[in-house]
Amino acid sequence: LNNVELMLIGKNDNSDYFIDSTNEIVSEYNDSGLPFECEMSKISDLTYNYFRICEMTRLYAATGKNDDALLQKIKRSIQYMHNNYYADKTLHTFEVDNWYAWQISVPIYIVDILTLIRDGLSDEEISKFLEPVKLNNYLPSATFSNKIEMAYSCIVSSALENDAERLIRSRDMLGDCFTYTEEGDGFYSDGSFLFHDVIPYTGDYGLVMLDRLSDIIYMLDNSCFMVADVYKDIQFKWINEVFAPFIYKGAVVGSVRGRAVSIEGLTDLTQSVTAVKGLLKIREYANEETSDIINGLLADWMSYNGRYYKSELDPFSLELLSAIKEREGEYGLIKYFPMMDRLSVQRQNYAFYISMSSSRIAKYEAINGDNGTGWYTGEGMTYLYLNPSDYDGEFWSSVDRYLLPGTTVCSADRINENISREVTLTDCDFVGGLTFENRFAIAAMEFKASGKDMNFQSDLRDNKCWFILDDFIICVGNSIESSGDSLVRTIIENRKIEDVSVQSSGKQIDIKGVERIVVLDDSGYHINNSENGFVQVIIEHGNHLKDDSYAYAIMPFEKEEEEEENTDLAMEDFNKINIVQNDEYVSAIEYYEEYYAYVFWQAASVGDVTVSEPCILFISPNNIVVSEPTMKVGDITVSIEGVEYDISGLQNGEMVAVKR
Numbered sequence: 001l002n003n004v005e006l007m008l009i010g011k012n013d014n015s016d017y018f019i020d021s022t023n024e025i026v027s028e029y030n031d032s033g034l035p036f037e038c039e040m041s042k043i044s045d046l047t048y049n050y051f052r053i054c055e056m057t058r059l060y061a062a063t064g065k066n067d068d069a070l071l072q073k074i075k076r077s078i079q080y081m082h083n084n085y086y087a088d089k090t091l092h093t094f095e096v097d098n099w100y101a102w103q104i105s106v107p108i109y110i111v112d113i114l115t116l117i118r119d120g121l122s123d124e125e126i127s128k129f130l131e132p133v134k135l136n137n138y139l140p141s142a143t144f145s146n147k148i149e150m151a152y153s154c155i156v157s158s159a160l161e162n163d164a165e166r167l168i169r170s171r172d173m174l175g176d177c178f179t180y181t182e183e184g185d186g187f188y189s190d191g192s193f194l195f196h197d198v199i200p201y202t203g204d205y206g207l208v209m210l211d212r213l214s215d216i217i218y219m220l221d222n223s224c225f226m227v228a229d230v231y232k233d234i235q236f237k238w239i240n241e242v243f244a245p246f247i248y249k250g251a252v253v254g255s256v257r258g259r260a261v262s263i264e265g266l267t268d269l270t271q272s273v274t275a276v277k278g279l280l281k282i283r284e285y286a287n288e289e290t291s292d293i294i295n296g297l298l299a300d301w302m303s304y305n306g307r308y309y310k311s312e313l314d315p316f317s318l319e320l321l322s323a324i325k326e327r328e329g330e331y332g333l334i335k336y337f338p339m340m341d342r343l344s345v346q347r348q349n350y351a352f353y354i355s356m357s358s359s360r361i362a363k364y365e366a367i368n369g370d371n372g373t374g375w376y377t378g379e380g381m382t383y384l385y386l387n388p389s390d391y392d393g394e395f396w397s398s399v400d401r402y403l404l405p406g407t408t409v410c411s412a413d414r415i416n417e418n419i420s421r422e423v424t425l426t427d428c429d430f431v432g433g434l435t436f437e438n439r440f441a442i443a444a445m446e447f448k449a450s451g452k453d454m455n456f457q458s459d460l461r462d463n464k465c466w467f468i469l470d471d472f473i474i475c476v477g478n479s480i481e482s483s484g485d486s487l488v489r490t491i492i493e494n495r496k497i498e499d500v501s502v503q504s505s506g507k508q509i510d511i512k513g514v515e516r517i518v519v520l521d522d523s524g525y526h527i528n529n530s531e532n533g534f535v536q537v538i539i540e541h542g543n544h545l546k547d548d549s550y551a552y553a554i555m556p557f558e559k560e561e562e563e564e565e566n567t568d569l570a571m572e573d574f575n576k577i578n579i580v581q582n583d584e585y586v587s588a589i590e591y592y593e594e595y596y597a598y599v600f601w602q603a604a605s606v607g608d609v610t611v612s613e614p615c616i617l618f619i620s621p622n623n624i625v626v627s628e629p630t631m632k633v634g635d636i637t638v639s640i641e642g643v644e645y646d647i648s649g650l651q652n653g654e655m656v657a658v659k660r
Helices: 002-009 015-028 043-062 068-086 099-116 123-136 144-160 164-172 205-220 229-246 258-262 268-285 288-312 315-321 393-398 560-574
Strands: 193-195 334-337 342-346 351-355 381-385 408-410 431-436 440-448 461-469 472-482 488-496 502-505 508-511 515-519 525-529 534-542 545-556 577-582 586-591 595-600 609-611 615-619 623-627 636-640 643-647 656-659
Touching: 002 043, 002 099, 002 205, 002 315, 015 043, 043 068, 043 099, 068 099, 068 123, 099 123, 099 144, 123 144, 144 164, 144 205, 193 205, 205 229, 205 268, 229 268, 229 288, 229 342, 268 288, 268 315, 288 315, 334 431, 334 440, 342 440, 342 461, 393 488, 408 472, 431 615, 431 623, 440 595, 440 615, 461 586, 461 595, 472 488, 472 560, 472 577, 472 586, 488 515, 488 545, 502 525, 534 545, 545 560, 545 577, 595 609, 609 615, 615 636, 623 636, 623 643, 643 656
Parallel strands: none
Antiparallel strands: 334 342, 342 351, 351 381, 408 488, 431 440, 440 461, 461 472, 472 545, 488 534, 502 508, 508 515, 515 545, 525 534, 577 586, 586 595, 595 615, 609 636, 615 623, 623 656, 636 643
């Protein structure tokens, strides 16, 4: 409990912090324990009031626990909420079906409050306030991040009542959270994290789990209840394998934030605060190797967002953060995550991400009134980060949701509505990717617009793929078909930029300080500078389409002062790229006459290369790399210049490499 108290108020004298942030709350509570002008008409009012009481309690504890008048106000407040609301769901008229409030958020606030004022309460009072907590959450159930949050209140409430048996049971029930799963919620061996079965949620529920689990391990550490080292070691692996690929310069990437991208106040940077808090606590009990990794990550994120973190972190986290010295880190990882249809490309000066969907991964989630316009976020949306604020809250609140970069969409009207995530699955199995030597990557998606969504019918389909060749991003599509009257468009870019400067000449478009775009085929394009500060580059395919295609390249700019010189040099390398074929059979690219990248949409031949099954293939002078995107075929034969290679052991979309 002493460690819980440290996490809530910090080690040092932080009274000024809590006085500044909490005095207004204190003044709003009347003598009966109910805040003024509070109607208590909905479930969020219940949660919000317990939050406010918890904040008053942190003020009481941080200022020395000497203010008896404040203690009595806190006790009257929790007594009032207990008697009139939380102890019995039938005592009020607002909805009671939000299980999260009853079983997770309110219990957490209650155990935190009781921990901080436990010296001012009798054992009988503590047991009375914990009775409905135990009724709603006696042992942690649910899955993963929700289970971890439930475990927190179970463990703290057990400690408050000296119930060692329940504490141990609660701790031990977390064991399955450290086990790689093969379906549904949880962590996968490839580094993917899914929640709600089919939604990539590394940057939301995954971070909640990382942070709250670090609370539990930290508060139990160096006690007879401490979490076993084998579980800590698994958590340490998550840092580099799961989370770091989707945090660039401190920004938690939107491709793995699910419906949270649409929630006001939840941005790439606010989510990174959760990551920072979790990593700081892990650093307190980590081994030396993991501590060094955390130091490097936090130092880098601090170099871009130090002032922001210092304004947003709690006192305990700020105390831990003071040991971190700001410095830019090194980036260079490319990783594909087959179990959640995501690609991460991190370079020193930019990062690039792709969000895809399939028969296994939903296009988007829209529940509880959130993300009802997330229609195209999983249809090949691309993210090009140069700065951590590139896709902050202003992007999502003002971007045209019909024109998300990377997507091929029709202009038909959509409905802003809650929708079952399973409905947004498609019947397309061919979605996958591979990487090679942190220089190259391929991602590919067979795409159908309507999926199983019965509220939106469209027969638009196409094949989309992306080739990462050093610092060149080649985006191609083929077999675009649509019988409808709606206009079909491929969105090359839709970016919020201050002081937009765009120059175009022929097939080349330069967005100053961001990127050079080159259209590689005969597709026509147009550039829009919208009134709300977005620059859009769009290919209009038309309607009533049969076998249409596109091809374009993206070259992120280096630092602005080196932009012109570096871009001219890059164009010399760019001219070594050749699109060999792009049709219903294969999308193939040659690079420097040494490297060959293929997406075989079906068993086919191109030049002197033949494959026995649909696959993704990369050939270098000394290596062959293959992945099987449908996850249904285990063996593929690749023939190169008459030499056959039998590739076996293909499973779960993971790549297999063999020597030539």
